[in-house]
Amino acid sequence: MTQKYETISVERDGAVARITLDRPDKLNALDPVMLEELLDAVGGLAADEDAAALVLTGRGRLFSAGVDLSTPFFMEDLDEKQASTVFSGKRLLDRQHRIIAGLYELPFPTIAAVNGDAVGGGGFGLAMACDLRLAVRGARFWMVPGALAVVQDFGLSWLTQKAIGPSRTLQMALLGKPVLAEVGEGWGLVNEVHDSPEALRTRVDEVVAQLNTMGPDAIRMLKLVIRNGATSPLREQLAMEAVANGLTFQSAEFAERKAAYLDGLRKKGAK
Numbered sequence: 220m221t222q223k224y225e226t227i228s229v230e231r232d233g234a235v236a237r238i239t240l241d242r243p244d245k246l247n248a249l250d251p252v253m254l255e256e257l258l259d260a261v262g263g264l265a266a267d268e269d270a271a272a273l274v275l276t277g278r279g280r281l282f283s284a285g286v287d288l289s290t291p292f293f294m295e296d297l298d299e300k301q302a303s304t305v306f307s308g309k310r311l312l313d314r315q316h317r318i319i320a321g322l323y324e325l326p327f328p329t330i331a332a333v334n335g336d337a338v339g340g341g342g343f344g345l346a347m348a349c350d351l352r353l354a355v356r357g358a359r360f361w362m363v364p365g366a367l368a369v370v371q372d373f374g375l376s377w378l379t380q381k382a383i384g385p386s387r388t389l390q391m392a393l394l395g396k397p398v399l400a401e402v403g404e405g406w407g408l409v410n411e412v413h414d415s416p417e418a419l420r421t422r423v424d425e426v427v428a429q430l431n432t433m434g435p436d437a438i439r440m441l442k443l444v445i446r447n448g449a450t451s452p453l454r455e456q457l458a459m460e461a462v463a464n465g466l467t468f469q470s471a472e473f474a475e476r477k478a479a480y481l482d483g484l485r486k487k488g489a490k
C-alpha cells in the first residue's frame with residue numbers, strides 16, 4: 220500500500236513502513252511541504268498499533284541536503300506574507316521539534332537507509348533520530364559549521380552526542396567537516412556500511428525480514444526497555460527488565476517462539 224504525498228512517499232508492506240524523501244532534483248531538501256508531510260506521516264505511524272519497523276531513506280543520490288535554503292527561514296528575512304508560511308521561525312521550530320521527537324519516540328525500530336550524504340539538521344538530524352543507520356559507502360554526514368554562527372538544530376546536539384559522545388559531536392559542529400560513513404562506522408555514528416545502493420537495499424530488506432520474524436509486541440517492549448536503560452540506575456533497570464519479561468513470558472507470542480527455539484536447540488544437539 221502506497222500513500223502518495225507531494226514530496227515524500229509512504230509505503231506499507233505488512234508491518235513495515237517505508238518513508239522515502241522524494242525531491243531528488245533538490246537533493247531531498249526539506250521544504251515547508253515536506254515538513255508538513257513528514258509530520259503527518261510520522262504522526263500516523265505513532266498511532267499505528269500494527270507497525271513493527273520503519274525504513275527512512277531518500278530517492279536519488281542524497282539522503283537529504285537538509286533544510287531547503289531557497290525558502291526564507293530566518294526571522295529577519297521574512298516579510299508579512301512569508302511570516303504566515305510554515306517557514307516563519309516559530310513554525311519551522313514547531314515542525315522540526317515535532318518531527319524529530321516523533322521519529323525518535325516511535326515505539327518500534329527505525330532504520331535510516333542512508334543512500335547518500337545526510338546534511339545539516341534537516342538531513343543528518345533525521346538520520347540520527349532513527350535507531351539504526353545503515354549507509355552506502357562514501358555517504359557523508361556533516362553539520363553546518365560553528366563558523367556560520369549557528370547552533371545545531373533538529374536535535375543534532377543531543378542525538379549525535381548519544382551516538383558518538385560530546386568530543387566528536389563538538390568536532391563535527393565546530394569544524395563542519397564531512398564524516399564518511401566508513402569512518403563514522405568506527406565512531407558508532409553508523410551501524411553498517413554497504414558497498415553500493417543495491418547492496419544497501421538488500422541488507423535493509425534482510426534486517427527488516429529479521430525484525431519481521433520477531434513478535435511486534437516483543438520488539439516494542441525491547442525498545443522501551445533499552446531506551447529506559449539509557450537514563451536509569453542499574454537497580455531500576457533490573458526491575459524494569461523483570462517486569463517486562465513478566466509481561467512477555469505470559470504472551471502467546473513467547474509461548475510459540477519458545478517452543479520453536481527449544482526445538483531448534485534440540486535439533487542442533489541431536490546432530
Ligand SMILES: C/C=C/C(=O)SCCNC(=O)CCNC(=O)[C@H](O)C(C)(C)COP(=O)(O)OP(=O)(O)OC[C@H]1O[C@@H](n2cnc3c(N)ncnc32)[C@H](O)[C@@H]1OP(=O)(O)O
Binds near residue numbers: 244336340342363
Ligand atoms: C535550520 C537549518 C537546518 C539545516 O538543515 S542547515 C543545512 C542546509 N544544507 C546545506 O547547507 C547543504 C547545501 N547544499 C550543498 O552544499 C550541496 O548541494 C551539496 C554539497 C549537498 C551537493 O552538491 P552538488 O552535488 O554539487 O549538487 P548541487 O548542484 O549543489 O545541488 C543540486 C540541486 O539541489 C539544490 N539544493 C541542494 N541543496 C539544497 C538545499 N539545502 N536547499 C535547496 N536546494 C538545494 C541545488 O540548488 C540544485 O538545484 P538546481 O539544480 O535547481 O540548481
